[in-house]
Amino acid sequence: MELTEKQQKEFNDVVREYLKHPDVQRMKGYCAHGKISVLEHSINVAKTAYLLDQRFHIGSDRKDLIVSALLHDFYLYDWHDARLNVNIFQMHGYTHPGKACENAMRIFGINEVQQEAIRCHMWPLTLRSVPKHKESVLVCIADKICALKETVFRW
Numbered sequence: 001m002e003l004t005e006k007q008q009k010e011f012n013d014v015v016r017e018y019l020k021h022p023d024v025q026r027m028k029g030y031c032a033h034g035k036i037s038v039l040e041h042s043i044n045v046a047k048t049a050y051l052l053d054q055r056f057h058i059g060s061d062r063k064d065l066i067v068s069a070l071l072h073d074f075y076l077y078d079w080h081d082a083r084l085n086v087n088i089f090q091m092h093g094y095t096h097p098g099k100a101c102e103n104a105m106r107i108f109g110i111n112e113v114q115q116e117a118i119r120c121h122m123w124p125l126t127l128r129s130v131p132k133h134k135e136s137v138l139v140c141i142a143d144k145i146c147a148l149k150e151t152v153f154r155w
């Protein structure tokens, strides 16, 4: 499944400004899974979420969907770093959505739909943060598809 030329252009029109930001570029320096950086993983998730939306005619808000997917792991630290407090290492799965949301709010002033999508992307691990908007559900599903591809299939 690939984006059409028109979809790719629409995708690029949304991500362009964000990708220029130095803090978004910092995600290149952190590893997500295997050899995949957090930035590569985030772009994969954004593309996959957008593809799912287009393929199944979900009708999400394009900007909310792509921006929240691109920033869903915008936590800006290396969670593999052994120098980090052991609790943070263990709790990363639970705590990073909140940290990513906080950074995205501070730096980009993201709206409520985008905040929810970022905060809920680890559901069902984060039991009480249940995705409600269609954008949140798509980001949550796309993240799992990409994590699986990147770890198991080394995509």
Ligand SMILES: [Fe+2]
Pocket (backbone or CB within 6 Å): 072, 073, 096, 097, 121, 122
């Ligand atoms: Fe995440």
Ligand SMILES: [Fe+2]
Pocket (backbone or CB within 6 Å): 041, 045, 072, 073, 143
């Ligand atoms: Fe992720």
